[in-house]
Amino acid sequence: xxxxxxxxFEFKSLAENVSFARSxxxxxxxxxxxxxxxxxxxxxxxSEAVSNCIIHAYENRCNExxxxxxxxxxxxxxxxxxxxxxxxxxxxxxAIEPAFSSDSSRTGLGFTFMKSYMDEMEVFSQPGExxxxxxxxxxxxxxxxAYA
Amino acid sequence: xxxxxxxxxxxxxxxLQGGDFAVEIDLKLIRNTLVVKISGELDLxxxxxxxxxxxxxxQSQQVKNLVLNLEKVSFIDSSGLGVIIGRYxxxxxxNGRMYIVGASPAVEKILxxxxxxxxxxxxxxxxxxINI
Numbered sequence: 195x196x197x198x199x200x201x202x203f204e205f206k207s208l209a210e211n212v213s214f215a216r217s218x219x220x221x222x223x224x225x226x227x228x229x230x231x232x233x234x235x236x237x238x239x240x241s242e243a244v245s246n247c248i249i250h251a252y253e254n255r256c257n258e259x260x261x262x263x264x265x266x267x268x269x270x271x272x273x274x275x276x277x278x279x280x281x282x283x284x285x286x287x288x289a290i291e292p293a294f295s296s297d298s299s300r301t302g303l304g305f306t307f308m309k310s311y312m313d314e315m316e317v318f319s320q321p322g323e324x325x326x327x328x329x330x331x332x333x334x335x336x337x338x339x340a341y342a
Numbered sequence: 343x344x345x346x347x348x349x350x351x352x353x354x355x356x357x358l359q360g361g362d363f364a365v366e367i368d369l370k371l372i373r374n375t376l377v378v379k380i381s382g383e384l385d386l387x388x389x390x391x392x393x394x395x396x397x398x399x400x401q402s403q404q405v406k407n408l409v410l411n412l413e414k415v416s417f418i419d420s421s422g423l424g425v426i427i428g429r430y431x432x433x434x435x436x437n438g439r440m441y442i443v444g445a446s447p448a449v450e451k452i453l454x455x456x457x458x459x460x461x462x463x464x465x466x467x468x469x470x471x472i473n474i
Contacts, residue, residue: 208435209387216385216417234417234448245386301427303420303456310455 199225199266207248207258207278215244215262221271222264226333235311236331242304243276243327249300251325252279254301271332274312283319290317351410368394369399374406377468380413384422393425397432406438409471410462413444423456430461441471 201222205211216237223236228326246258252258283289290305309315312329319325365382376399382388399405408429412418426442433440443465445453453459465471 200461209385209390212386213383231448238452239418241385241417241421245421248386254385301420301424301456303423307455308422 195212195271196268198266198268202261203260203262204259206256207215207252207260208256209245209248209305211260211340212241212244215260216240219262219264219274223266225266226270226272227335228333231248232333236274239308239311239329240274242307243274243329246304246327247276247278247280247325251278251282253281269332270335271313275326276329277324277326279324282299282321282323283317284321286319290315298318346451365391367395367445369395370445371399371403371405374404375409376400376403376405376407377409377411379382379411379414383417384412384415384425389421389425392422393428396425396429400432406436406441407416408430409441409468410440411444411468412446412449415439415446415449418449418452420456423452423458426453426458426462430458441465443468443471 196241199222200313201218203215205215219240220233223233228236240262244262247260248254249265259279261275263273263275263277265273265275267273272331291302292306295300305315305317307327312331314328314330316328317325318328365378365388367415367453368379370377370379375398378392380388382391384392396408410426410429415422430440438460441464442453442458442462444467445464451463452461
């Protein structure tokens with residue numbers, strides 16, 4: 195499968211940059227001729243993934259780096275990869291359970307939203323070696339949706 | 343890189359139009375009910391500010407009930423949900439009530455997905471709460 199187009203950007207682990215990351219990915223994804231609902235869901239997914247980096251990976255340290263890579267593939271799928279070099283996840287299965295959070299003041303719904311709004315989710319992480327979250331969603335053409 | 347830069351600049355400026363740079367939080371105490379009107383995107387950055395402002399008001403005033411007016415909230419994620427749940431627990435602990443009004447379809451979808459609507463009733467407008 196070929197990458198038709200991509201954009202890669204990196205930014206400081208500041209809460210101020212979460213909104214920018216959402217808007218950037220959403221703007222790039224409009225090449226796929228998506229519905230407004232699709233765009234809103236993508237924004238939520240990016241917001242959750244990036245917020246996880248800031249809150250959990252970097253424990254709110256603001257001088258770290260977050261990398262986002264967004265790709266549009268030949269088959270109209272959108273792939274979003276969010277990477278950090280933070281503390282990593284000890285138990286990935288536990289971390290992605292709904293309502294689980296290492297911080298009791300949090301909802302623990304970040305991964306739940308990502309899993310629900312994307313078709314595929316993979317989490318690669320080792321303690322002390324950062325985390326990579328890979329998310330993929332397939333979009334049918336609008337005329338195909340009408341006949342579904 | 344030259345081809346990507348205009349896209350990034352456009353995305354950045356469009357995020358400023360409705361992003362946290364434009365967030366406003368208006369708090370009004372009506373008898374013992376705190377009515378909080380929020381405009382903008384309720385994400386990690388704004389949630390922290392919202393939490394501080396509501397809690398400060400609750401501590402300094404006789405607040406029994408809480409109404410969150412989300413008419414002008416264009417986006418919410420789990421950070422925003424966390425503030426709502428935290429305030430609900432606080433109101434509940436003091437036998438107070440909490441309501442959410444004016445959520446757009448996109449925001450309401452997130453609230454329902456998370457199940458918050460089972461704890462905090464959703465209404466169309468503040469007028470609907472007065473009529474309860």
